Amino acid sequence: MIKVETEVLVIGRGMAGVMAASTLAKNGVDVTIVAKSYGTTALSSGCLDILGYIPEVQGVAQPPFSGFKYLVVSNRNHPYLIAGEGDPKKAEDIIREAFDSLPEQIKNLHVGSVENNSWVLTSFGTLRPTAFVQKPLEPAIITGEKESILLTGIKGLFELNPVFASSIAMKDLKSRSLGYVKVKPAYVSIRSLEGAQYLAIPLVSTVLEEDEEFDEFKKELVKLAKRENPDTILLPSIFSTPNLVEKMKELEDACKCRIGEVPTPPESASGLRLQRALNNVCSTLGIKVFHATDLKPEVENGIVKRIVGTRRTLLFTEARKIVFEAEKYVLATGDLIGEGITCDVDEELNVAFRETVFDLPLYIPEGPIATTDPFNPAGQNFSKIGINVNSEMQPVDSAGRVVYENLFAAGSIIGHYDYNAEKCGMGVAITTGYKAAKSILSRR
Amino acid sequence: MSSEKFDVIVIGGGSTATAIARDLSMRGARVLLLERHDIPLGATGRCHGMLHSGGRYAVKDPESATECAKENKVLRRIARHIVEPLGGYFVSIPPDPPEFADKFVEGCKKTGVEFHEMTVEEALREEPNLNPNIQRVFWVNDGAIDPMKFAILMALDAARNNAVIKTHTEVIDLLFDGKTVEGVKAYNHLTGQVERYKAEIVVNAAGAWAGEIAAMAGVYIPIVPNKGTMVVIQKRVLNHLVNRLRRPTDGDIIVPHHTTAIIGTTSINVDDPDKAYPTKPEVVKMFKAAVEIAPIVKKTRILRAYAAPRPLIGAVGVSGREISRTFKVFDHEETDNIEGFVSIGGGKMCTARLMAEKLSDLVARKLGLRAPCRTHVEPLPGAEDEVDIQSLARKYGLYNSVAARAATRWGTLAYEFLDETVKKPELKALVCTCELVTAAEIKYAIEKTWAVDIIDVRRRCRTLMGTCQGQNCTYKVAALIHELTGKPIEKILDDIALAIRYRWFGEREVFYRDQLRQAALKLGIYNTLGNLDRLMGM
Ligand SMILES: Cc1cc2nc3c(=O)[nH]c(=O)nc-3n(C[C@H](O)[C@H](O)[C@H](O)COP(=O)(O)OP(=O)(O)OC[C@H]3O[C@@H](n4cnc5c(N)ncnc54)[C@H](O)[C@@H]3O)c2cc1C
Ligand SMILES: Cc1cc2nc3c(=O)[nH]c(=O)nc-3n(C[C@H](O)[C@H](O)[C@H](O)COP(=O)(O)OP(=O)(O)OC[C@H]3O[C@@H](n4cnc5c(N)ncnc54)[C@H](O)[C@@H]3O)c2cc1C
Numbered sequence: 001m002i003k004v005e006t007e008v009l010v011i012g013r014g015m016a017g018v019m020a021a022s023t024l025a026k027n028g029v030d031v032t033i034v035a036k037s038y039g040t041t042a043l044s045s046g047c048l049d050i051l052g053y054i055p056e057v058q059g060v061a062q063p064p065f066s067g068f069k070y071l072v073v074s075n076r077n078h079p080y081l082i083a084g085e086g087d088p089k090k091a092e093d094i095i096r097e098a099f100d101s102l103p104e105q106i107k108n109l110h111v112g113s114v115e116n117n118s119w120v121l122t123s124f125g126t127l128r129p130t131a132f133v134q135k136p137l138e139p140a141i142i143t144g145e146k147e148s149i150l151l152t153g154i155k156g157l158f159e160l161n162p163v164f165a166s167s168i169a170m171k172d173l174k175s176r177s178l179g180y181v182k183v184k185p186a187y188v189s190i191r192s193l194e195g196a197q198y199l200a201i202p203l204v205s206t207v208l209e210e211d212e213e214f215d216e217f218k219k220e221l222v223k224l225a226k227r228e229n230p231d232t233i234l235l236p237s238i239f240s241t242p243n244l245v246e247k248m249k250e251l252e253d254a255c256k257c258r259i260g261e262v263p264t265p266p267e268s269a270s271g272l273r274l275q276r277a278l279n280n281v282c283s284t285l286g287i288k289v290f291h292a293t294d295l296k297p298e299v300e301n302g303i304v305k306r307i308v309g310t311r312r313t314l315l316f317t318e319a320r321k322i323v324f325e326a327e328k329y330v331l332a333t334g335d336l337i338g339e340g341i342t343c344d345v346d347e348e349l350n351v352a353f354r355e356t357v358f359d360l361p362l363y364i365p366e367g368p369i370a371t372t373d374p375f376n377p378a379g380q381n382f383s384k385i386g387i388n389v390n391s392e393m394q395p396v397d398s399a400g401r402v403v404y405e406n407l408f409a410a411g412s413i414i415g416h417y418d419y420n421a422e423k424c425g426m427g428v429a430i431t432t433g434y435k436a437a438k439s440i441l442s443r444r
Numbered sequence: 445m446s447s448e449k450f451d452v453i454v455i456g457g458g459s460t461a462t463a464i465a466r467d468l469s470m471r472g473a474r475v476l477l478l479e480r481h482d483i484p485l486g487a488t489g490r491c492h493g494m495l496h497s498g499g500r501y502a503v504k505d506p507e508s509a510t511e512c513a514k515e516n517k518v519l520r521r522i523a524r525h526i527v528e529p530l531g532g533y534f535v536s537i538p539p540d541p542p543e544f545a546d547k548f549v550e551g552c553k554k555t556g557v558e559f560h561e562m563t564v565e566e567a568l569r570e571e572p573n574l575n576p577n578i579q580r581v582f583w584v585n586d587g588a589i590d591p592m593k594f595a596i597l598m599a600l601d602a603a604r605n606n607a608v609i610k611t612h613t614e615v616i617d618l619l620f621d622g623k624t625v626e627g628v629k630a631y632n633h634l635t636g637q638v639e640r641y642k643a644e645i646v647v648n649a650a651g652a653w654a655g656e657i658a659a660m661a662g663v664y665i666p667i668v669p670n671k672g673t674m675v676v677i678q679k680r681v682l683n684h685l686v687n688r689l690r691r692p693t694d695g696d697i698i699v700p701h702h703t704t705a706i707i708g709t710t711s712i713n714v715d716d717p718d719k720a721y722p723t724k725p726e727v728v729k730m731f732k733a734a735v736e737i738a739p740i741v742k743k744t745r746i747l748r749a750y751a752a753p754r755p756l757i758g759a760v761g762v763s764g765r766e767i768s769r770t771f772k773v774f775d776h777e778e779t780d781n782i783e784g785f786v787s788i789g790g791g792k793m794c795t796a797r798l799m800a801e802k803l804s805d806l807v808a809r810k811l812g813l814r815a816p817c818r819t820h821v822e823p824l825p826g827a828e829d830e831v832d833i834q835s836l837a838r839k840y841g842l843y844n845s846v847a848a849r850a851a852t853r854w855g856t857l858a859y860e861f862l863d864e865t866v867k868k869p870e871l872k873a874l875v876c877t878c879e880l881v882t883a884a885e886i887k888y889a890i891e892k893t894w895a896v897d898i899i900d901v902r903r904r905c906r907t908l909m910g911t912c913q914g915q916n917c918t919y920k921v922a923a924l925i926h927e928l929t930g931k932p933i934e935k936i937l938d939d940i941a942l943a944i945r946y947r948w949f950g951e952r953e954v955f956y957r958d959q960l961r962q963a964a965l966k967l968g969i970y971n972t973l974g975n976l977d978r979l980m981g982m
Contacts, residue, residue: 040968043965043968044972044973045973052975053978122973122974122975123973124973124974124975124976126976126979127975128973128974128975129975155870156869156872156873156883157873158873158875158883158920158923158924159920161920161923161924161926161927163923163926163927164919164922164923164926164927164933164936167926167933167936168933168937171933171934172979189870194869195841195865195869195870197843197872197873197874197882198873198874198877199874263973265969266965266969335964336960336964337961337965342957343955343956343960343961344956344957345956345957347732349727349728349731349956351955351956369955369960370948370955370963372945372948372949372952373945373948374944374945374963374966374971374977375941375944375945375970375971375977375980376977377977377978380967382955382960382963382964383964383967419972420967420968420971420972421971421977423972423975425972
């Protein structure tokens with residue numbers, strides 16, 4: 001058995017968990033993270049959304065905070081409003097503060113502003129609103145200025161089909177009266193991956209790490225740039241490592257145009273970069289990260305005493321118990337994807353949702369868990385399932401009573417919002433992670 | 445009006461219609477086949493895919509049992525590449541009535557259904573996932589067949605014999621010359637045009653919709669649309685098809701199929717065949733019944749549910765289970781004094797060839813065609829030779845698993861589409877990693893087998909049908925269609941919306957555990973990343 005003593009234990013290593021942990025560590029708190037795996041953060045496209053849409057309202061929230069006047073009417077339990085104690089102005093302030101407090105590594109990775117939604121061109125050719133994109137994606141922002149974009153796919157990597165995506169892009173741009181921005185398709189091939197069957201982004205990245213391959217790739221791009229003379233070349237999100245991101249400049253110099261990535265479905269380089277940056281935040285700040293599964297809490301008198309988990313150091317070694325003892329705990333285990341919540345069924349296939357660590361009471365909207373339309377802009381009930389928290393980010397039951405005095409929560413484990421519909425995922429994770437940390441600091 | 449006059453127009457694109465088109469075109473007739481959507485969209489595209497031994501009908505429905513037993517042998521020959529010759533078990537699990545076993549033995553003997561009894565130990569050794577409480581087990585010659593590919597290959601064969609195949613063309617009326625049907629009026633869904641075609645004889649093979657076509661001629665045929673719901677699970681679970689040893693009831697068969705197994709099925713008469721949807725109570729029934737047969741199903745991931753309308757021949761008010769599964773040819777010249785018009789109804793997917801033979805005999809007589817039926821001797825496209833997986837893989841530089849999946853879907857036709865990868869190696873890349881589908885295969889489906897949208901491609905290549913239910917491949921297939929055919933992007937977006945919505949419809953009934961988690965990720969990709977909810981949903 002291993003025993004870990006720490007002041008605060010954070011469960012979950014996604015955006016919300018690391019935001020809480022880093023805020024605490026920067027304030028001198030001894031923090032430890034335990035997680036069973038990576039969650040949604042690593043699968044995302046690494047943009048930091050604040051608020052794109054309000055489900056019931058047509059049109060984008062521009063600037064993001066302009067949406068709050070609708071939010072107070074349509075959803076008073078939205079985590080942003082909860083974090084702001086019900087006051088939209090306070091909510092705005094806490095969001096600004098949270099983004100200000102982002103760890104340096106995360107800030108340095110991104111460009112953008114909390115006060116503005118930019119339109120970024122995606123691998124589908126659609127435009128999506130977001131507040132911050134990673135720097136390698138900056139060229140994918142459609143600023144409204146006249147430019148010619150060469151949307152460039154890699155042969156055999158179907159995550160970005162440039163012909164399809166540029167057709168959609170031109171349609172989308174025209175509908176926004178931006179038809180003068182030209183998006184044209186092109187292809188490059190990566191020689192040693194010609195004829196590969198499982199062509200995925202991590203593989204492309206690995207191959208490009210080899211100098212010879214990279215030089216070949218560069219030559220192809222230069223040829224393309226010479227022929228088409230674009231302002232910008234956009235590629236799928238393939239530059240997974242810092243080394244490759246560094247080399248994008250080399251490509252720009254050689255091609256004499258901007259080189260960027262578009263947000264691409266998982267596993268994309270931008271999601272992996274964000275997760276890696278979060279890992280770096282932990283090592284820089286001296287936050288220990290443990291891997292453990294089957295976490296079981298022990299509670300006494302309304303207080304979480306310890307959490308017992310199972311740990312395997314190597315695949316074939318014996319599983320060992322690991323015990324975490326902390327004064328305070330932060331639950332940042334994500335939603336259905338990250339598995340902070342699971343959904344099981346009984347013999348009659350009646351569904352039962354469960355919070356996976358503490359079995360906390362869940363908010364479950366009334367009615368069917370999914371509408372008949374996956375593209376329903378009002379979202380889906382199952383996305384809104386999560387725990388209830390008070391403004392201190394403490395899990396509460398349906399009557400508003402605090403469940404465990406020393407337990408806090410952050411991120412998509414919290415209910416009452418749908419990031420697919422609202423485009424607000426990372427914003428909620430960052431804000432609630434920050435707020436949970438602040439609540440803990442104020443109790444020291 | 446098309447100036448060309450055909451010998452025969454066949455209405456429908458299920459197993460029945462495509463088998464008729466194949467048969468008549470092989471006898472030398474000039475055939476036009478008109479299907480309102482895609483070739484196997486009706487019952488054929490959504491059936492259980494059982495290559496019946498006849499065992500299921502041996503007791504209650506001897507006529508159908510005999511037909512199945514005969515055709516079983518034929519299809520194993522002419523369609524061997526798309527048949528999985530698994531063999532089937534009939535098992536009795538309490539409280540199945542013990543006396544049914546004796547009736548079963550008697551029925552099989554009478555109808556010529558091959559069978560033998562096995563010991564319970566033997567059966568459990570072969571099928572460790574079976575319920576250990578089984579009392580008696582009989583082996584029969586059941587198999588699985590890909591019903592969609594079956595219809596498509598028959599259409600392909602018809603086309604090779606000069607038939608014209610038109611999909612997405614809906615017959616909206618019949619053309620008359622006095623009391624003689626002389627053609628059809630059809631709406632082309634792709635062009636928005638109304639078209640007219642003439643022929644000596646119009647064959648109504650529209651399955652559960654045959655009653656509607658007959659009504660266009662002012663005649664009545666007793667087609668009862670009868671709904672069956674099925675549930676797809678993520679693993680094959682069993683090595684054989686397993687049936688219950690009792691009268692057919694809801695949820696008594698499990699059929700391993702490609703990478704999945706399909707649990708079936710209910711039998712409910714419905715008014716409108718276009719409204720055959722699965723319901724939650726049916727899914728629950730199916731699930732519980734399957735757990736009884738194979739307890740492992742309880743832990744197995746359910747992918748989705750779906751339903752289809754059977755074209756049974758019967759009388760209104762009679763329960764679907766009581767109606768025979770045999771078929772009937774209606775010569776409207778004889779019964780209704782209308783010339784140039786024949787209908788067919790009932791039957792099974794796996795007896796389609798036999799049904800077509802009977803109907804074609806009649807039509808050939810009317811046309812004065814002398815050539816004999818050859819559909820039982822000629823192999824379907826792709827079944828000409830056995831495919832050696834290793835050498836296929838080696839020839840094109842594929843993983844064995846990828847080559848094996850291509851060969852089970854297409855037989856020797858795999859060589860045709862893989863040949864393109866020699867010049868264009870990027871076509872070797874997988875578009876669907878659940879079912880291992882290469883871009884080359886999708887290109888072939890689009891260019892050679894009348895697939896015009898994402899769902900059409902699904903029926904041919906099994907894209908969208910695997911574990912992720914189209915999460916990773918829907919947009920990739922859409923993109924290929926756009927790139928290869930230049931289909932307008934507005935239409936492509938509609939296709940994506942339709943394909944994802946259609947999957948969702950079946951998944952929704954089983955949203956729990958990993959399938960719900962998958963749905964969450966799917967929305968993350970299409971809506972959070974792609975913003976498609978705002979593009980399509982508003
Ligand atoms: C495809 C996709 C793209 C997206 N793109 C964007 C985007 O561009 N911009 C944006 O703002 N948002 C985006 N989102 C949403 C965003 O990714 C999430 O809202 C955010 O990552 C949630 O972070 P989290 O820290 O709450 O959860 P997660 O990142 O899921 O972290 C949960 C952590 O908890 C651990 N855990 C869970 N259960 C347990 C347990 N029982 N025991 C131990 N550990 C456990 C997990 O292993 C993981 O480490 C996207 C989502 C998806 C699906
Ligand atoms: C749940 C279920 C399970 C089954 N399992 C099996 C099994 O395991 N094995 C087996 O052998 N059989 C099985 N069957 C039976 C089998 O599926 C059907 O008997 C057979 O597929 C019917 O084929 P069909 O061509 O007659 O009809 P369909 O396949 O329904 O074809 C009719 C076609 O006509 C088209 N059409 C309709 N109206 C028009 C129009 N106006 N113009 C043009 N086209 C039109 C439709 O779009 C449709 O594609 C099952 C049936 C069901 C419902």
